[in-house]
Amino acid sequence: MHVIESGNVAAATGVKLARTQVIAAYPITPQTPLTEKLSEFVSKGQMTAQYIPVESEHSALSVCIAASSTGSRTFTATSANGLLYMSEQVHWASGARLPIVMCVVNRGVGAPWTVWNDHQDSISQRDTGWIQMHACDHQQILDTVLKAFMVAEKVSIPVMVCYDGYLLSHSYMPFEIPKQEDVDRFLPSFSSDCKLDPEHPLNQNTVTLPDVRPDIHGNMSPGYMEIRHNLQQDLICSLDVVKEVEDRFKGIFNRGGSPFIESYLCEDAEYVAVCMGSLSYQLRDVVDQLRNDGQKVGVAGVRLYRPFPNQAVIDAFSGKKGLVIFEKGISYGNQGPLFTDITSALYQVEERPFAHNYILGIGGREIKTQDLLDTFRKSIQSGRKNEIKTEWIGLKL
Amino acid sequence: MATTILNLPDDELIHPGNRACAGCGLSIIYRIGLKAIGRDTILVVPPSCLTVMQGLYPIAATQLPCLNVTFASTAAAATGVVAALKAQGRENTKVVAWAGDGGTSDIGIQALSGACERGEDFLYICYDNEAYMNTGVQRSGTTPQGVLTTTTPVIGKLQKSKNVPAIMAAHGLNYIATASASYPLDLYDKIKKAMGMPGTKYMHVHTPCPSGWGFDPRYSVKIGKLAVETGIFDLYEIENGEFRLTGPSKKLTPSKLKPVTEYFDTQSRFRALKEDQIASIQAGIHEKWDNY
Ligand SMILES: Cc1ncc(C[n+]2csc(CCOP(=O)(O)OP(=O)(O)O)c2C)c(N)n1
Numbered sequence: 001m002h003v004i005e006s007g008n009v010a011a012a013t014g015v016k017l018a019r020t021q022v023i024a025a026y027p028i029t030p031q032t033p034l035t036e037k038l039s040e041f042v043s044k045g046q047m048t049a050q051y052i053p054v055e056s057e058h059s060a061l062s063v064c065i066a067a068s069s070t071g072s073r074t075f076t077a078t079s080a081n082g083l084l085y086m087s088e089q090v091h092w093a094s095g096a097r098l099p100i101v102m103c104v105v106n107r108g109v110g111a112p113w114t115v116w117n118d119h120q121d122s123i124s125q126r127d128t129g130w131i132q133m134h135a136c137d138h139q140q141i142l143d144t145v146l147k148a149f150m151v152a153e154k155v156s157i158p159v160m161v162c163y164d165g166y167l168l169s170h171s172y173m174p175f176e177i178p179k180q181e182d183v184d185r186f187l188p189s190f191s192s193d194c195k196l197d198p199e200h201p202l203n204q205n206t207v208t209l210p211d212v213r214p215d216i217h218g219n220m221s222p223g224y225m226e227i228r229h230n231l232q233q234d235l236i237c238s239l240d241v242v243k244e245v246e247d248r249f250k251g252i253f254n255r256g257g258s259p260f261i262e263s264y265l266c267e268d269a270e271y272v273a274v275c276m277g278s279l280s281y282q283l284r285d286v287v288d289q290l291r292n293d294g295q296k297v298g299v300a301g302v303r304l305y306r307p308f309p310n311q312a313v314i315d316a317f318s319g320k321k322g323l324v325i326f327e328k329g330i331s332y333g334n335q336g337p338l339f340t341d342i343t344s345a346l347y348q349v350e351e352r353p354f355a356h357n358y359i360l361g362i363g364g365r366e367i368k369t370q371d372l373l374d375t376f377r378k379s380i381q382s383g384r385k386n387e388i389k390t391e392w393i394g395l396k397l
Numbered sequence: 398m399a400t401t402i403l404n405l406p407d408d409e410l411i412h413p414g415n416r417a418c419a420g421c422g423l424s425i426i427y428r429i430g431l432k433a434i435g436r437d438t439i440l441v442v443p444p445s446c447l448t449v450m451q452g453l454y455p456i457a458a459t460q461l462p463c464l465n466v467t468f469a470s471t472a473a474a475a476t477g478v479v480a481a482l483k484a485q486g487r488e489n490t491k492v493v494a495w496a497g498d499g500g501t502s503d504i505g506i507q508a509l510s511g512a513c514e515r516g517e518d519f520l521y522i523c524y525d526n527e528a529y530m531n532t533g534v535q536r537s538g539t540t541p542q543g544v545l546t547t548t549t550p551v552i553g554k555l556q557k558s559k560n561v562p563a564i565m566a567a568h569g570l571n572y573i574a575t576a577s578a579s580y581p582l583d584l585y586d587k588i589k590k591a592m593g594m595p596g597t598k599y600m601h602v603h604t605p606c607p608s609g610w611g612f613d614p615r616y617s618v619k620i621g622k623l624a625v626e627t628g629i630f631d632l633y634e635i636e637n638g639e640f641r642l643t644g645p646s647k648k649l650t651p652s653k654l655k656p657v658t659e660y661f662d663t664q665s666r667f668r669a670l671k672e673d674q675i676a677s678i679q680a681g682i683h684e685k686w687d688n689y
């Protein structure tokens with residue numbers, strides 16, 4: 001069934017179709033309508049989940065952590081300061097290896113207050129050990145929620161599904177709602193073999209020593225460092241799982257296929273614009289115009305930010321002349337984090353493209369297609385080699 | 398019928414040997430409390446002496462499933478366990494959150510208040526050793542006035558302690574009770590009763606701590622009893638809004654209260670108390686008892 005609805009409703013619909021069992025959330029703009037929609041689904045009996053209207057985001061993720069530890073499929077969603085308020089729990093969820101799915105409706109962080117879109121919130125939680133996926137349109141939001149549950153449950157690592165506040169969350173676009181029976185075929189119900197259960201008591205997340213230690217039977221158990229190393233290994237392995245799940249999804253729903261980098265006219269392109277989120281669709285217009293001028297250009301939207309798909313980046317960009325990396329976030333005191341990641345991946349490549357870094361759209365500053373066009377053109381013409389310099393566009397100083 | 402030592406269940410739910418200090422009041426209430434809680438229960442525990450007492454990975458002192466959670470999240474985590482059990486139709490399994498006074502009265506109070514307001518179905522037990530013991534005896538919201546801790550050195554804590562059961566009572570819970578590690582059978586019966594009631598239940602347990610209070614471990618029970626006998630800590634229940642003194646506190650009258658100095662003199666943490674402070678605390682106890 002096709003509908004015209006908001007991005008938040010697309011997300012809520014995915015959560016419903018996934019037969020999520022426990023939902024806990026706390027309202028924050030621009031995530032709020034998602035939370036409201038889920039409570040409506042539950043109140044109307046369209047969904048059988050337990051919906052917990054908690055008193056804070058810290059508690060929202062705490063509820064999910066505990067419910068997931070008890071063997072239920074769980075979901076929460078937040079934005080900006082809400083995500084930061086739950087940060088302790090964000091780390092805890094991945095450390096405890098819980099397959100929670102959380103939508104992060106991307107918004108700039110205070111101070112000063114802003115409710116508008118940029119990526120600083122999820123970027124700031126980059127090193128927590130979560131998988132971070134970015135959706136670029138409404139269909140992708142819904143589909144990514146479904147895929148996220150499957151990936152999370154296969155690798156026992158939580159997943160953030162990030163999408164742009166307002167630009168996607170509050171805009172209305174057509175998308176297809178998959179049939180429940182197809183979703184059930186895609187996503188089996190959740191079962192955990194190490195859940196809290198008095199029949200098989202486990203003490204979870206106990207204090208763990210710096211070194212390995214024998215259990216009462218004399219078998220060696222991992223120390224904290226081994227446990228954390230496992231998380232890193234499994235995150236790297238999850239790249240394959242993300243691909244498998246994408247293929248499986250495509251097999252059933254006939255959509256998707258590019259879980260790492262979504263490319264537009266990149267095949268023969270000499271210069272590629274790179275970004276995350278809905279901006280990649282705006283950049284398609286820019287690319288079309290530049291193509292009309294005879295420039296060989298393309299745009300690449302990074303869909304999976306953690307684990308970072310280094311090999312996919314190498315495959316996509318080695319041999320290109322130049323990359324123009326547009327970002328809605330910054331590692332203050334350094335540069336755009338996506339720029340860091342991409343240039344780091346390409347360091348080992350012999351023929352490296354030049355890479356330029358532009359920061360834009362911070363706190364919802366309007367991104368003008370003309371500005372993107374001018375910037376892209378300027379970068380191509382300058383032919384600059386790698387200059388570690390971060391320029392802001394759209395600034396009015 | 399009140400439980401006696403003769404009909405207390407023999408089944409032990411903690412393994413022999415744990416990491417508590419000698420004479421720890423918590424190890425008394427944990428052992429007896431788990432008997433009352435029973436095996437079909439999931440525990441939720443934030444960082445505290447209990448975390449350490451329960452053992453370091455991969456060894457555990459408790460035989461119940463236990464979720465260790467972050468400091469501020471205890472009551473929200475208990476909510477999550479309850480929700481998952483409900484979602485899975487496993488409602489026979491009960492949930493008990495067991496936290497220290499710091500985890501309850503300070504950092505965890507927001508989540509606790511939220512859970513109480515929502516009426517989440519679990520028992521919350523706060524063991525009150527009246528400071529942050531696990532991190533080396535710092536003041537908490539329930540540290541009594543005048544007490545020396547590492548963050549209230551030299552002159553002791555200036556403020557009075559926070560009355561957490563009263564805060565819980567303001568949430569209109571079905572069941573609130575205080576108990577003491579020195580009266581474990583009373584604790585047992587109250588936990589039993591709480592476990593049979595719906596909604597959020599709160600218990601506040603006075604828990605002598607030789608290491609943090611400065612007394613010889615052999616006096617733990619005696620000191621807990623002195624707290625009750627001097628009337629500085631009272632045993633009561635608030636059931637469906639109705640307050641009643643229980644057990645040894647019920648038998649006390651203002652005239653039978655021992656002087657509070659008998660309690661203070663047993664512990665080095667009170668040694669900075671001045672005469673006028675003692676007099677005012679004593680007056681406060683009498684005033685409280687006159688109103689009972
Ligand atoms: C967010 C956070 N802040 C601080 C700590 C450090 N910490 C661990 S236990 C503890 C004190 C616990 O006190 P209480 O709840 O009274 O339990 P007790 O140790 O006295 O048994 C503190 C401050 C922590 N683990 N997490």
Ligand code: SF4
Nearest residue numbers: 417418421446530606
């Ligand atoms: S510090 Fe006190 S509460 Fe903690 S284990 Fe030792 S005696 Fe028990």
Ligand SMILES: [Mg+2]
Nearest residue numbers: 497498528530
């Ligand atoms: Mg304490």
